[in-house]
Structure formats: C-alpha cells, structure tokens
Amino acid sequence: MKATFDKWQREHEQQHQTLSWLRCVLSRDKLHVEMLYCEVCRKYEARLCSLRNFSNSWIKGSANLKLSNMLDHARSDVHLTAMSKLCADMAKENGVCST
Numbered sequence: 410m411k412a413t414f415d416k417w418q419r420e421h422e423q424q425h426q427t428l429s430w431l432r433c434v435l436s437r438d439k440l441h442v443e444m445l446y447c448e449v450c451r452k453y454e455a456r457l458c459s460l461r462n463f464s465n466s467w468i469k470g471s472a473n474l475k476l477s478n479m480l481d482h483a484r485s486d487v488h489l490t491a492m493s494k495l496c497a498d499m500a501k502e503n504g505v506c507s508t
C-alpha cells in the first residue's frame with residue numbers, strides 16, 4: 410500500500426535517511442506499491458558494482474515489499490557505501506554533510 414510506504418519513509422528517516430533514497434514504483438491505480446528501489450544506489454551503481462556483496466535488486470527494483478527487506482538494504486554495506494558517496498558529493502557542493 411502506498412500509505413504504508415509513506416509511513417516507512419517517515420518512520421525510518423531518522424535512523425536510515427529513508428527520505429533521501431527509498432523510492433517506489435506504483436501500480437496503475439496509484440494505490441499500491443509494486444516495487445521498491447533505492448535512488449542512491451541507482452545513482453552510484455557504476456561505482457558500487459565492483460563491491461563484494463553487490464546486488465542490483467535495489468537498483469532494478471525489488472518486488473519484496475517486506476519491511477525487513479527494506480531494513481536489510483538500509484544496513485547493507487553496498488547501500489552504506491552509496492550513502493557515504495552521496496554525502497561526500499553533497500559536501501563538495503554545499504560544504505556541509507548532514508549525516
């Protein structure tokens with residue numbers, strides 16, 4: 410459900426910065442979430458694919474809509490590497506790093 414997705418995005422923002430990466434693909438009626446993907450891993454895919462444990466399921470889109478799947482991604486090495494690259498790039502642009 411789209412409402413569940415919005416709730417996850419808000420509730421896990423503080424711990425996992427979900428607002429900056431957690432995205433979804435909606436069904437045609439816009440009420441249901443069909444896939445989840447990670448915008449940040451997508452952005453840095455070219456720099457992540459050489460990592461051990463690299464998996465492109467969150468880049469292509471994951472049809473596993475469980476909360477545990479989302480949290481596993483949030484804590485994965487590949488994702489954390491992508492987040493630190495994002496942080497470094499933002500720091501270059503703005504001179505600050507929020508994480």
Ligand SMILES: [Zn+2]
Pocket residue numbers: 430447448449450467482487488491
């Ligand atoms: Zn990610």
